[in-house]
Amino acid sequence: MSNGLVQRIGRGRVALALPLLGLVGMWAVFLGAQISDLYLQNGSNYGNWNAQQNEFHLSTYLFLIGVAILGLTSVTARRMARQLNTTALERAVRGFSLVAVFVALIIGAVFGVGNFMSNFMNNNSYPAGSGYVQPDELMRVFNVYIPILFDAAIMVFVIIRAFVNPVDEDEKGHESKERAHG
């Protein structure tokens, strides 16, 4: 199906459309994340942060999915555009897909640092009987630590796929011969 689309509208146009569709996908997932966050606001406006922290934050994972959608579509476009160099459009798409990869990486970095900063110093323990909710460490792992790890994994994947070129088989054979000859 994807090959048919490429043949019909051209590889350059598909590579141009991919990051843009990824942007729309990210927008939709971010909207869903914000809607899911509505049901977690209870407690946050009263200084009772733990009440909010102890619930599973679906929104964090939805934001992460949004970042991943933009990253994957951008990197796919970049890899498609790598072989394109015949028309002006294809050359422009090469530059555009590179910008899209940078934007995806910046959003990923902002997500990771933002997640860290917004969860810093807000799992305070309170004396027993104070009435405040005690922090749930396991939920904190799911809400903070794992999303940061996933975010880093996505960023590393995007960087490697975007900037490490696949080696041609001929070139590989040539290299190993050279090494064998010392």
Place this chain on the structure above:
Amino acid sequence: MAKSAAALAQRHLGLGYSVPIIGGVTALLLGLIISDVTHTRLDIWIWVLIHTILGAGMVMGTRYSTAAYNYSVGHGKRVGATKGARNLNLVLGIIWSAAVIIVSFSKASEAVQKLVVWPKEVRVYDKGMGAAPTPLPPTIEPITSLRFLQDFVPAFVLIVLAVVGIYLLLLERTRNVK
């Protein structure tokens, strides 16, 4: 024949510089007129219209300036600052797309926050003095069709407008360029 082609290229160059400005002025005046006539803050759909006019101006400007550039490069004749017109439209296009994307995300966020209604009394002291208050939760209103059309759809239309605009800007910028 050659003279008329050169004249056409010059006209294209002029339009390449002026169409984005004309589009911008038209969009701003339209917004001002609607605001003055209705004496209200601009509805989001008016902003969608303003951004559409701005984007259309830039796409047309890119088309004309690229046509002038192609003539200049293809025939080896100088009809004016054709590269400048293309670069002007590129810069304006980048600013426009970034602005529309940011507005779209912020309007989507605003639409979601409009669903929350906070109670007037936000906390209940039911455990005596010194005890933590029990927070009263906000009410989350349902997404009605009216709310969907007024708040969510315009934000989505804005992101689609940005995506279509970027796509067309790049296509027009590279149309028949050698």
